[in-house]
Amino acid sequence: MLTPEDLLGARILIVDDEPDIVEVLRFKLAAEGYRHIRSTSTSSEALGLYRECKPDLVFCDLRMPGMDGFQVIEALSAEEATGYLPLLVMTAADDPDSRLRAFGLGAKDFISKPLNFPEVVVRMRNLLQVRLLYNRLTESNTDLGHVTRRLEAVLDATGDAIAMYDNGERLVFANQPYRDVFDIDEFLNEPRTAQEVRSYIRDRFQEAEMFATSDAAVFSDPTAALEDVVELRGPERRLLYRVKAPVREGDDVLGQLVVYRDASKDAEIEEAKAEVLRLRAVLEEEITFDSIIGQSRAMREMFVLMLQAQDSDITVLIQGESGTGKELVARAVHYQSQRSRGPFVAVNAAAIPDTLIESELFGHERGAFTGATDKRAGRFEQADGGTIFLDEIGEMDVQLQTKLLRVLQEREISRVGGTATIPVDVRVIVATNQDLDAAVRAGTFREDLFYRIAAFPIPVPPLRERREDIPLLVEYFLTKFREQTGKPAQTVSPGALQRLLDHDWPGNVRELENAIQRAVLLEQSETVQAGSLPAAMLSDRPRVTAESVGAPMSVGEIVPLEELERRAVLAALQATDNNVTQTAQALGINRATLYRKLKRYGLADDDEE
Structure with missing residues (x-):
């Protein structure tokens, strides 16, 4: 609400060419308590005075020499185009056309001369109330606009x-x-x-x-x-x-x-937390070449290459079939190198959609694409000071290969949607299970990128080429899963081990790990029998080699098949402490067949059927 003090503090401008009227009006208004009164007898000065004092109400005579009242009203209304300016017109002429014209130009009220001062005060007060309330509303709307914009900024943030x-x-x-x-x-x-x-x-x-x-x-x-x-x-x-x-x-x-x-x-945050915990566990574990299990010649040759690679920042290409442990090799090279205190960031290029792989590797700025509500550092930035491991690099799109080549050459990246270049201090280790030479010839892999990443190749042998390492791996996985599950399995029967040695292992060490995990869960005794192994291994035909049959020197040394079978059955019985069920599982036959063979070879008790 407005107070009397608000009204008396209003700014008033009087424009009239009759000095007597101006003086009387000033005197009367001052007597009412109005403190801010300006006046002029020259219409040409009205606009300048208006701009100087910014009045809340203007008294204006219509009949003036030079610029008349209509022109003054029009000029002042134009100055106050976005606001409300009370223009109170004073005139001795009672001409309806003049009134309409003045209203059309912006006048708000009329009062006739000679002036009736009580009427002047009432009309002036009414107009001032509208003006001052309008000003308050405008200020409130401005403040509300500021608050709204701040609230919108908060909601956007x-x-x-x-x-x-x-x-x-x-x-x-x-x-x-x-x-x-x-x-x-x-x-x-x-x-x-x-x-x-x-x-x-x-x-x-x-x-x-x-x-x-x-x-x-x-x-x-x-x-x-x-x-x-x-x-x-x-x-x-x-x-x-x-x-x-x-x-x-x-x-x-x-x-x-x-x-x-x-x-x-939220899911990404949880995944990041899990990754931090996983990496922390990896860091707390002593990662050395000894962590990679194998004593075969092929593995010893690989260890020599790893030792040579650890002392420099040369780009390493790890080549091997799926499941051979390429990432483990990359981690060992990193944690034995001078960058071991830096991050190790692994990226599987085949697991990320083509539409996202670029932003995943190089990051993106806010608004770079639909859904990019925040800027994000890519894997290369995350690996700064350490090593980035790019697995399945053969699956990478040719267009992205070009950008990767530039990063390897310039050692700097640009985020998707950004123009600034960001230097990165990163060692690059890549891996593939593909024949990159063939991919280069087929045009699916850039030749210049191939020569850049193949500076130091490390081949990882498949499990079938290092079968002598299988017993060591079996022992390791057996201990690992026994401790995890609390199952009783302590060892593997000779029959089960032979099955493992005979298998071709298309899935390599990963397949062996899964097989032992399954066997430990299924086996109820302390000895893992062949029957607890996956069906694919039970259906494998044994590999016939000189080592497996003893390479007899003469025909007379050949043992008949029936005798070999009898010995196998007897060995299985001894290994299982005469447990018929486990013996049948170890031999890969059912119990009825086993009973028939026991009778044939005189190994069955009389009361057995």
Whole structure:
């Protein structure tokens, strides 16, 4: 509310070519308590004086020499084009056309000469109240605009996509992340309803129909709330945690608030935490070449190459089939090198979609692509001061190969969507299970990149080429999984070990690890029998080699098959302490067949059937 002091503090300008009227009006207004009064008898000075004192009310005569009152009114109204200026016209002429013209130019009221001062005071007070209230409203709107912009900035900074609808289901607010997530900026240039927004964004969800149904159901009940997780379409397949809740003021519901939070970020954080814990465990473990199990000649040759590679930053190419342990070799080289205190960052190029691999490796700036709400450092930046391991490099797109080559040459990267170059101090180790020579000839792998990464190749032998290491690996995995599971398995039967030695191991050490893990879980005794191994190993035909049959020197030294079978059955019985079930499993036959063989070779008790 306005106080009398507010009115008396108003600024008043008098424009009249009659000095007597000006003086009397000034005197009367001062007597009423008005303190800020300016006046001029020259219409040409009116505009300059207005600009100087910025009055809240102007008295203006119509009939003046030179610039008349109409021109003064028009000029002052133009100066106050965006506001409300009370122009109180004084005139001795009672001409309706003049009044209409003055009103049309911006006059707010008329008063006739000679002036009736009580009437002047009342009309002036009424106009001043409107002017001062208008000023207050303008200031409040300005302050509200500042608050609104600050609130919008806060809501934008949350990273959540937020929108609000009124009770008529009209969209009244959508923050920038909401507009970005749904690419909806242009669509919101016009007022929109919840139904229109729903129709526009529904196809962006993986389950479009389910989204539309649940969204409509919530809006049908103003008091209803909803919490669920929805999935966006597209290469990123982002998960959004959706919350809808009524906005209340006391008991009244003002509308609906809708919030979408990127649950993928939470998942990434959890994955990052898990990775930190995993890396911490790796760092706490003494990682040396001794951690890689193997005493075969092929492995000893590999260890020599690893020792030579550890003392420099030369790019290493680790070549080997899937499951041979290429990442373990890369980690050992890193942790035995001068970069061991730096990070080791592993990236599987085959596991990341082509649309994301560039930003994964080099990072991206905010807004680089749809969904890039924050800038993010790539794996090369994360590996600064340490080693980056690029597994399955043969799967990398040719276009990205070009960018990788530049990074290897220049030792600097540029984030997706950015222009600045960022230097990186990184040792690069790559691995592949492909024939890169053939890929170069086929045109699927850049020749210049191949020569850059193949500076120091380290081949990792497949398990079938180092079978003498299998007993060592079996012992290691047996101990590992026994301690993890609490199962009784302590050793492997000769029959089971022979099965393991005879298998071709297309999956290499990883396949062996899985086989022993399965056997430990299935085996109920302290000795792992062949029957606990995967079926693929039980169906393998034994490898016939000079070592396996003893390489007899003459025909007379050959042992008949029947005798070999009898010896195998007897050995299995002894190994299992005459446990028929385990003996049958170890031999890979059923119990009925075993009983028949026991009878044939005179190994069965009389009471056995």
